[in-house]
Amino acid sequence: MTxxxxxxxxxxxxxxxxxxxxxxxxxxxxxxQNKNDNPKLLMEAATWWIQTHQLDHFEKAIKIKTLIES
Structure with missing residues (x-):
């Protein structure tokens, strides 16, 4: 992740x-934003969220913050 x-x-x-x-x-x-103005970055986030960590659609912000900081 960048x-x-x-x-x-x-x-x-x-x-x-x-x-x-x-x-x-x-x-x-x-x-x-509601407008998909950076599809490459969106796919990077989706890949990290869905494939790498297999997270649910909605997760606690504190959990995401902890994953990013580790």
Whole structure:
């Protein structure tokens, strides 16, 4: 996973946790705008989420943050 995507995921996770608390859930689509303006980055996130870690559609932001930081 690229450093840019890691940074983006951590930023979104931290923002969502700050706004809604530690139990907030999100999907990998949370890291992107409604418009698919970067399909390569979207596929990188989807591959990491679905194939690498076999995560459910919605996961706790804190869990995603921990996976990224490890």
């Amino acid at each position: 450093d840019a995507l890691k940074h983006k995921i951590l930023h979104v996770c931290n923002q969502k946790i700050k706004e809604k608390g530690p139990h907030v859930g999100l999907s990998f689509y949370a890291f992107f």
